Ligand code: PRP
């Protein structure tokens with residue numbers, strides 16, 4: 268029998284505990300729509316084209332949430348109605364995206380769809396499959412990145428090593444202020460959230476879903492497997 272979805276109280280309590288500990292972290296309780304999308308993304312039998320479609324769709328929803336973390340200012344607009352003005356808000360700073368290559372590139376299309384002409388930099392980091400340590404290989408960022416709000420993108424936050432390395436590059440090599448970085452990820456392990464939020468308390472983190480744990484190989488459980496391999500079809 269079909270029924271309307273109601274929130275799982277335990278999930279809300281768990282998310283709220285993390286939010287209390289890390290006010291810079293946000294993760295909205297899953298709506299029925301998001302739950303259905305994640306179910307397809309997680310399913311090992313989902314075909315590549317379906318995986319790409321639903322991962323893109325979920326990323327689009329997450330980009331909208333991440334944009335709420337950007338600074339706005341209050342203003343007013345005149346409406347077409349005579350002598351009428353309405354309260355309004357507008358973005359106060361320029362933004363740019365930075366993807367952690369390879370899997371972070373999967374999120375670029377959703378950002379472009381929402382922010383027309385958005386500049387996008389790349390940081391190529393590969394996680395060593397044995398040691399789980401991140402290896403920084405290549406960086407190319409807009410020259411004025413330090414003056415922009417940076418939306419850092421990677422679908423998976425596992426140990427947190429890759430995201431931390433990318434944020435170190437932004438802060439130490441490109442002088443991006445810590446509080447101008449928003450890190451967006453679709454699936455996070457608690458271990459990664461703890462490590463990242465403790466290391467960079469001013470970086471805002473927007474997570475799609477908080478999973479249970481990491482396994483001994485550094486995969487998120489239940490997770491969705493190797494995101495990049497499934498998205499690009501390199502399994
Ligand atoms: C994956 C993922 C993250 C990283 C997360 O990338 O896209 O970048 O692992 O793990 P961590 O939090 O433990 O660092 P991977 O290095 O496997 O490369 P890929 O993007 O080519 O799949």
Ligand code: URA
Nearest residue numbers: 425486487492493494
């Ligand atoms: N990277 C992935 O793609 N999946 C995981 O579960 C962990 C890291």
